[in-house]
Amino acid sequence: MEEIGVQRKYAANSICFGCGPANKEGLRINSTRIENGLYLEYMPEEHHQAFPGMINGGIIGTLLDCHGNWTAAIALMDKSGDDNPPCTVTASYSVKLRRPTPNDTLLCITSQIKSIEGDKVEVELLLEAGGKVCATGSGLFVAVKEGHPAYHRWS
Numbered sequence: 757m758e759e760i761g762v763q764r765k766y767a768a769n770s771i772c773f774g775c776g777p778a779n780k781e782g783l784r785i786n787s788t789r790i791e792n793g794l795y796l797e798y799m800p801e802e803h804h805q806a807f808p809g810m811i812n813g814g815i816i817g818t819l820l821d822c823h824g825n826w827t828a829a830i831a832l833m834d835k836s837g838d839d840n841p842p843c844t845v846t847a848s849y850s851v852k853l854r855r856p857t858p859n860d861t862l863l864c865i866t867s868q869i870k871s872i873e874g875d876k877v878e879v880e881l882l883l884e885a886g887g888k889v890c891a892t893g894s895g896l897f898v899a900v901k902e903g904h905p906a907y908h909r910w911s
Contacts (some may be wrong), residue, residue, distance in 0.1 A: 761786035762794065762826050766841055767910035773820030783818060787826050793867040793879070794827045801861045811857040819865060820881045820893040821849050827867040828877035830895030835872060842899035845906050847876070849895030857883070857890040875899040 763775045763785060770776035775785050789795040798819060805814035829841035836842075857863065863885050870878040880894040900907050 757790050760784075761788050761796075762830055762841070763787060766829075770910050772822065772909070773816040775826060779837065783815070783822070783900050785819060785822055787823050787865075789830070790866070791858040792869050794823060795867075796863075796865040798863045798865065799859075800863060802859065805859050805886060808854075809859055811859050811863075813851075813853055816853065816857055816883060816891050816894075817849075817851045818864070820851055820891065821846055821895065823865050824849060824867055824879040824893070825897050827869065827879045828895075830897075831869050831877050832875065832899055839845050841910075842875070843904075843907055843910050844877070844897045844899050845878055845904075847896040849893060851881075851891055851893040853891050854889065855890050857885050861885040862892075868906075870894070889897050 764777050769778050771779045773782040776782050785796055787796045794815050800811050804815045811868050825846055829844040835842035866882045868880045870880050879895050883891040890907050
């Protein structure tokens with residue numbers, strides 16, 4: 757039985773394309789806790805291909821972006837001792853595509869907290885397929901305050 761990930765636990769009604777459990781057309785990632793970060797296994801679908809047999813770079817970017825964003829939210833929640841994560845958004849992120857990523861292989865994505873300063877979290881990301889590194893990334897994610905358009909998106 758699949759473990760309930762942070763997205764389903766804390767934002768069951770989210771419609772985000774990458775991580776929203778309520779978006780039937782989205783990727784609906786399911787990230788779970790590991791030491792100092794989160795872990796995600798994702799099986800791409802045929803329509804995620806850029807060319808035969810290989811995943812589109814935008815899909816890879818979305819997986820890393822949303823997984824990193826949730827890593828930051830959970831880290832801020834843990835640091836503050838709150839029961840729910842703050843709503844976080846991506847301030848910046850970069851992805852390095854190291855090799856073509858196959859579409860018929862389970863993708864394993866690991867995130868690690870690099871630093872936390874106030875409401876800002878730096879995250880490092882790694883995407884592997886079949887034991888090979890296919891992409892790496894990093895991002896800066898920030899908690900938003902009341903009045904920001906994304907503030908209530910997880911409630």
